[in-house]
Amino acid sequence: MSEAVLILGATSAIARATAAAFAARGAALYLASRDAEELRRIAADIQVRYGVAVQHGLFDAEATDSHTAFFKSVLAAMPKLSGVVLAFGYLGDQQAARDFNVGAKVIAANFTGAVSILSHCANYFEPLQRGFIIGISSVAGDRGRQSNYVYGAAKGALSLYLQGLRNRLYASGVRVITVKPGFVDTAMTYGLPGMFLVASPQAIGERIARTLDKSADVVYLPWFWRYIMLIIKHIPEAIFKRLKL
Amino acid sequence: MATLVTPLSGWGRFPVQHCELDRPERYADLRPASVSLIARGQGRSYGDAALNDNGRVLLTERVNRLLEFDVEQGILRAEAGATLAEILDVIVPQGWFLPVTPGTKFVSLGGCVAADVHGKNHHHDGSFGNHVLGIELILADGSRVACSPSEKSELFWATVGGMGLTGIIGEVALKLIPISSDFVQVRNHAADNFEQLFRLMQDATFDDRYAVAWIDSMAAGAQLGRGIAMCGHHATQEEFRPGFRNAIKPKRSRAIPFDFPAFALNRLSIAAFNGLYFRQEGGKREPFLSGYDSYFYPLDAIGNWNRLYGKRGFVQYQCVIHEAVAFDGIRQLLQALSDSRRPSFLAVLKRLGAQGKGLLSFPLAGYTLALDLPIRDQGLFTLLKKLDEIVLQHGGRVYLAKDARLSAESFRAMYPRYDEWLKIKKLVDPENRFSSSLSRRLEMGGAHE
Numbered sequence: 001m002s003e004a005v006l007i008l009g010a011t012s013a014i015a016r017a018t019a020a021a022f023a024a025r026g027a028a029l030y031l032a033s034r035d036a037e038e039l040r041r042i043a044a045d046i047q048v049r050y051g052v053a054v055q056h057g058l059f060d061a062e063a064t065d066s067h068t069a070f071f072k073s074v075l076a077a078m079p080k081l082s083g084v085v086l087a088f089g090y091l092g093d094q095q096a097a098r099d100f101n102v103g104a105k106v107i108a109a110n111f112t113g114a115v116s117i118l119s120h121c122a123n124y125f126e127p128l129q130r131g132f133i134i135g136i137s138s139v140a141g142d143r144g145r146q147s148n149y150v151y152g153a154a155k156g157a158l159s160l161y162l163q164g165l166r167n168r169l170y171a172s173g174v175r176v177i178t179v180k181p182g183f184v185d186t187a188m189t190y191g192l193p194g195m196f197l198v199a200s201p202q203a204i205g206e207r208i209a210r211t212l213d214k215s216a217d218v219v220y221l222p223w224f225w226r227y228i229m230l231i232i233k234h235i236p237e238a239i240f241k242r243l244k245l
Numbered sequence: 246m247a248t249l250v251t252p253l254s255g256w257g258r259f260p261v262q263h264c265e266l267d268r269p270e271r272y273a274d275l276r277p278a279s280v281s282l283i284a285r286g287q288g289r290s291y292g293d294a295a296l297n298d299n300g301r302v303l304l305t306e307r308v309n310r311l312l313e314f315d316v317e318q319g320i321l322r323a324e325a326g327a328t329l330a331e332i333l334d335v336i337v338p339q340g341w342f343l344p345v346t347p348g349t350k351f352v353s354l355g356g357c358v359a360a361d362v363h364g365k366n367h368h369h370d371g372s373f374g375n376h377v378l379g380i381e382l383i384l385a386d387g388s389r390v391a392c393s394p395s396e397k398s399e400l401f402w403a404t405v406g407g408m409g410l411t412g413i414i415g416e417v418a419l420k421l422i423p424i425s426s427d428f429v430q431v432r433n434h435a436a437d438n439f440e441q442l443f444r445l446m447q448d449a450t451f452d453d454r455y456a457v458a459w460i461d462s463m464a465a466g467a468q469l470g471r472g473i474a475m476c477g478h479h480a481t482q483e484e485f486r487p488g489f490r491n492a493i494k495p496k497r498s499r500a501i502p503f504d505f506p507a508f509a510l511n512r513l514s515i516a517a518f519n520g521l522y523f524r525q526e527g528g529k530r531e532p533f534l535s536g537y538d539s540y541f542y543p544l545d546a547i548g549n550w551n552r553l554y555g556k557r558g559f560v561q562y563q564c565v566i567h568e569a570v571a572f573d574g575i576r577q578l579l580q581a582l583s584d585s586r587r588p589s590f591l592a593v594l595k596r597l598g599a600q601g602k603g604l605l606s607f608p609l610a611g612y613t614l615a616l617d618l619p620i621r622d623q624g625l626f627t628l629l630k631k632l633d634e635i636v637l638q639h640g641g642r643v644y645l646a647k648d649a650r651l652s653a654e655s656f657r658a659m660y661p662r663y664d665e666w667l668k669i670k671k672l673v674d675p676e677n678r679f680s681s682s683l684s685r686r687l688e689m690g691g692a693h694e
Contacts, residue, residue, distance in 0.1 A: 048314045
């Protein structure tokens, strides 16, 4: 079946690679982000390389008031929408923990905005009894650490939200997949100290598209992060709180 | 966006310098910095052209979108970080090919313009810049400017071959050539000495769109300069036998996983390899078909082949000798190399056509010789100095994209249009914001050295 996929936050390296992987499978795409110039460039690139139809439109995750109109315009452009990839996210910096104005932005970009747009998507797919929602969360959401706990909390909340949504939409046959990438070689992580086992965005993008061929609900990418996080989650809090992570 | 401070080198792995890397993913982030900056594509220039000792290096690899491909006209527009490999993947199945290609496809489009690269067809088609319809350049003041042979042509020809020193090349529009198969029809002809080989290269009846000669750099005495002339063209539909494709097994690409010890490439092993190659390739009397990958990019099948030269790296010395004195000049170079008893794993001779309009472009009408020389000791640099003198005496020049050690004085003598170039450079980049280790070594760009 040929798919028609909406990519939310389409201009990040992971989103670009995911869009390319869907295009390689023959999917038509609708790319959405805040950055008009990057959207044009990425849409053109995927069209030239894969010969699929690529449309694009402006989307601001934090501007939740605009989401109703936005989703309507997506459906007008792509009436056979079959799936959604939620790929936007905002790491912020250490400031987020101390300055609520920064923290609020991190929460809005990673969680509130996601809940807003995904509710539109879920309400659309549920009565149709088909479709998929892939939410890109993060291993950072599995346990709070001093280095990025506002981001981690927002991503952790997103993971919980996706879990609930999956439970709700199961009866309608709509798949909800939670993807938790580990460290990926993107602008978000480039040059940061302490990175290890860094995956390429291409590898992550291909695996995200391939989650549709498998039955897993929660996917760590690459797979070994499941075990790394398993260990991290099981460190007793009495010890964990002393660690510099 | 963080920067990464790391030791960095070109493909020759010499020199190694500490550079501050920046790797933007958005087109809008291709912009000058308050410190010295040079753009770097795939890092396949050999020396210090894409290095900036204690300065900023802007990696363009993520800004590599293919923006437009007109399949009817054969025109491709792409961001400068796109590699030739990515472009070939898209254009070859549609019946188009690159008008000019260097010996590796793992180079960026921007690098091809900045070094005004040439291929085996320079004597027919000129260099890469001849086929560029236009570029978008990001200037020192952050503005984007379109230039082409007809629009802001002075800036265009200062940028073609300008080694990235006029600005950041953002986009390139390229005119492609049509092909009717993805195979190349090749003819080899062995020559027992340099005189024979040189005559073959001049012979119009042997010539073809692509022509190159491999020289056995270890042959000495009466056999000095023996080699194989190889020429070819994109196979026509008549030459391309259906079903042939199935007979060719796709080659697996292999990588060199570690640095070879310094002794691995020695006079004995290279001489043995060369003898074998001479007999095998020289023995091919009949024309044969070759896939475009193995014809144009034989070394791409071995990832990181630069590691063969060991940790200390190597220098690729590529020069051109003016056509009027090419025979004497090249023979003197080969003699000097032979006398030095330094092994060169690779020695390639190509014919170059008329000089193009790029003010700092390398090609000029004559013959170009390329040598790969491992760095064993400082004596190599004495030899290269001697080769520079031979080149200068024969109206030639050294290729900046390969260079790691030329002197500023020799550079000035070899590139007489430098002053013209400098005028334009000063106009668009008066504070010399775009500079590299190469530009400082060669004292290019003026006041703020």
